[in-house]
Amino acid sequence: MRYPYTLFKVKSKIGIMWHARFWDESLKKYAHSKTTGVLVEGKKEQRREAEDAAKKLYEEYITQLKEAETKGIVHSTFKTPNKQTVSNTPLVEYLSDFWSAESDYVKFNRDVKHKPLSTAYIKNNYNDVRRHVEPFEGFECITVGSLMYIPVKKLQLSSNADPLVHENRSRSPKLSSTPKT
DSSP, X not given: OOOSEEEEEEEETTEEEEEEEEEETTTTEEEEEEXXXXXXXXXXXXXXXXXXXXXXHHHHHHHHHHHHHHTTOOHHHHTSOOTTSGGGSBHHHHHHHHTSTTOHHHHIIIIXXXXXXXXXXXXXXXXXXXXXXXXXXXXTTOBSTXXXXXXXXXXXXXXXXXXTEEEOTTSOEEEOSSOOO
16 A cells, blocks of 8 residues: 655745645555645644645545545546646647737737837738748747747757758848849
């Protein structure tokens, strides 16, 4: 029999914090983890306070699982990430929404900063996303949270391979009048 939870330390901006990891019998692993909110301080590192907080979190976790089972929610769908968070949004969808005419960014510049973006600027950036980012195969399964340097570098390399595009001294792409041979 495994322990229902384990404690471990995680370094964060405010210091080292205790986190609890909960055992999931159906998956046969410690599948769910959550912060206890207890800082690792002092000679005994506040282990007892972290244990108490972990017990409460474990009880909440069990009640959530039971509620999900009574509602008929399958465990795997219970564990899926929330689509509403930015990090789980597909990159292409995020960029398209970001450069739409009624996005939060456009409204913020217009209403709060009182420096509205020109419609041509918004339209050009939206069209650039449609023209360069959407057709690139490297961004198909990537979310905002999983974006890394490698797919961006591959996009740059694929655009440099295009004979109609070359870079000038300011490193911005310019169209050439004749294709390179």
